[in-house]
Amino acid sequence: MKEIDCRGISFPKTIRMVKKYFNSIGEGEAIVIVNKDSDNANIVKVAMSKGYQVEIEENDEELNIMIEKRGCLEIIDEKEFSILITSDKFGAGDEKLGKILLNEYLNALNESEKLPKNIIFLNEAVKVFDTNGNKEKINNIKLLSQEGVDVLVHEGSLKYYKLDIVDDFVEVVDMYDIVDIINESKNLIKL
Structure with missing residues (x-):
């Protein structure tokens, strides 16, 4: 064995x-x-x-x-997906509105019937974990984790923005991990 x-x-x-x-x-x-x-x-x-x-x-x-x-047939969920978030706001318009919209998206995602397998925070998106930031956003992300969503945060982006992750529901990963996860994802949504 x-x-x-x-x-x-x-x-x-x-x-x-x-x-x-x-x-x-x-x-x-x-x-x-x-x-x-x-x-x-x-x-x-x-x-x-x-x-x-x-x-x-x-x-x-x-x-x-x-x-x-042993003689298994894989059960394939065609709707399985991952979400890649690259900004701390939603859309390219007004910054304040974009941050509100991202929080609303995370809140609505929590109430969605179908949850992603992974949610990856890369580049500016890691700023949502800034301890001076919006606690509601972090709570929404924590709820996703409690529902079985893997919350992955890019280590290099954290270093660039001089942020530390203190949340135990977050997995800090490197770019090699992100490449593997994206390659294995059946569907990828980029925000």
Whole structure:
């Protein structure tokens, strides 16, 4: 049985490692080892969405997620999508109105029946996480995370704008992660 050790590795990288292995085989099984505090629910969700059998064993420090692929047909959700946000405002018009509109969009997205798989903040969009900014925007993003949306923020953009992320529901990623996520997205919406 293949062992995929993901202790100390970020969630997007873990998913890519698991997908890469299972895409490379017809049938087989693997044990994915993750830290107990990691986002294992999404690993399980991804494996089950592909029709794989999943079992979890837990000890004091880690989780062993046993995934088995046997004659599975992948369940494909054609409407799965990711959102790439590149600005801290919506549209090219008035700046104040644009910021209001982005907040309204995030609020409406929370109430939407279909949520994105990922929401990626890049370039100026990372400014929404400025602690002096609009707390309502951050709360809307946090609610999306609680509904299972992966909230990803570009590390280089944070450094450029001299911002630190203090929110635990956010995953800071590099451009290589963003490229992989965009390439794996069935549909991408850019705001």
